[in-house]
Amino acid sequence: EVQLVESGGGLVQPGGSLRLSCAASGFSLSNYAMTWVRQAPGKGLEWVAVITAGSGDWTHYADSVKGRFTISRDNSKDTLYLQMNSLRVEDTAVFYCAKGYCSGGRCHYMDVWGKGTTVTVSS
Amino acid sequence: DIQLTQSPSFLSASVGDRVTISCRASQGISSYLAWYQQEPGKAPKLLIYSASTLQSGVPSRFSGSGSGTEFTLTISSLQPEDFATYYCQQVNLYPLTFGGGTKVEIK
Numbered sequence: 001e002v003q004l005v006e007s008g009g010g011l012v013q014p015g016g017s018l019r020l021s022c023a024a025s026g027f028s029l030s031n032y033a034m035t036w037v038r039q040a041p042g043k044g045l046e047w048v049a050v051i052t053a054g055s056g057d058w059t060h061y062a063d064s065v066k067g068r069f070t071i072s073r074d075n076s077k078d079t080l081y082l083q084m085n086s087l088r089v090e091d092t093a094v095f096y097c098a099k100g101y102c103s104g105g106r107c108h109y110m111d112v113w114g115k116g117t118t119v120t121v122s123s
Numbered sequence: 124d125i126q127l128t129q130s131p132s133f134l135s136a137s138v139g140d141r142v143t144i145s146c147r148a149s150q151g152i153s154s155y156l157a158w159y160q161q162e163p164g165k166a167p168k169l170l171i172y173s174a175s176t177l178q179s180g181v182p183s184r185f186s187g188s189g190s191g192t193e194f195t196l197t198i199s200s201l202q203p204e205d206f207a208t209y210y211c212q213q214v215n216l217y218p219l220t221f222g223g224g225t226k227v228e229i230k
Contacts, residue, residue, distance in 0.1 A: 035219075037167075044224040045159070045167065045210050050217075060217040063124070096166055103173045108214040109157045111178065113166035 002026035002112050004097050009117030016087050016121070022080040022097030022114055030054070030075035033100030033107045036082050038093035039116075046093070049082065050108060053100065065091075087121045094118050125149055125213050127222035135230040140201045144225045146194040146211035155215035158187055158196045161224075162207045170209075171196065201227070 008020040022034070036048040049071040052058040059071050070083040080097050095117055098110035126149040136142050146156065154174035159167040169178045171187035174194055184199040198205055206229055211222040 037221075044208075045161070045212075045221045047212070047219045047221060050219065060219075062218050101169070101172065103176065104154065106155050106173075106214045108219055109169060109172040110159075110167075111169045113168070115166055 002099070004099060004112055004114035006095065006097055006114040006117035009095065009119045011120045011122065012087055013123050014087060014089055014121055017083070017085045018087065018119060020082040020084065020095055020097075020117055020119070022082075024078040024080065024099070027099070028075070029073055029078040029080060034071075034073060034080045035098045035100065035108065035110055036069075036071060036080075037096045037098060037110070038091075038119075039096070040090070040093045043093075048095070050100075051080070053107065084119070087119075089121050092119060092121050124218055125152060125216055125220055127211055127213055127220055129209075129211060129222035129225050131225060132223060133226045133228070135228050136201050137230045138201055138203060140230075142198040142201050142205075142227060144196040144209055144227075146189075146196070146222050148192045148194070148213060151191045152213045152215035154190045155213055156187075156189070156194050157212045157214065158185075159210045159212065160205075160207045161210065167210065198227075203229075 035050045068086045099112040101109040101111035128147045156174045158171040161167040175187045208226045
């Protein structure tokens with residue numbers, strides 16, 4: 001069964017750091033673009049970052065996290081990461097990882113999602 | 124950045140109703156649009172990609188249409204399990220943005 005399981009969320013003070021993990025099973029992480037999406041309490045979905053498939057590892061970020069968050073993956077462990085530094089109160093959210101799906105030359109549709117991990121930034 | 128504007132943001136409907144949700148892009152995105160359904164407390168679920176292609180396992184009462192800047196998600200006959208929030212997302216250009224969501228509630 002294709003599955004994604006996030007971990008690493010928790011309570012952190014403003015200015016702190018946290019690393020989220022997303023463990024994949026049932027497929028090889030290296031073959032797919034992988035995305036982080038977040039959802040603040042009571043709000044809509046916000047795209048955070050993507051890492052493309054293959055060995056090139058191109059990454060792209062939302063302006064709101066650029067320079068503070070880093071997406072990466074360890075293909076040998078089939079695990080995706082999101083390193084979050086300089087955290088702000090407004091980063092409080094449920095963070096989801098999602099597997100990319102290709103169609104028509106675009107591989108960023110998201111067909112498998114994890115259940116999410118909660119990040120709370122508060123003093 | 125490409126802005127996606129969904130309308131309405133909220134709608135109240137009855138079981139069996141035909142429901143239409145609109146998503147407008149601030150610039151042309153060809154057919155690079157997806158629709159997701161999110162039930163409360165759950166992860167989103169991919170319903171439609173490439174604007175009109177139904178994801179495997181999704182009931183045929185869901186359909187998508189449009190290209191360029193105007194897109195529509197239609198539920199032909201609303202079922203109890205369809206009461207949820209729906210989001211559109213463009214995958215044409217980075218950053219990959221979502222619409223604000225449309226919450227479908229029971230009348």
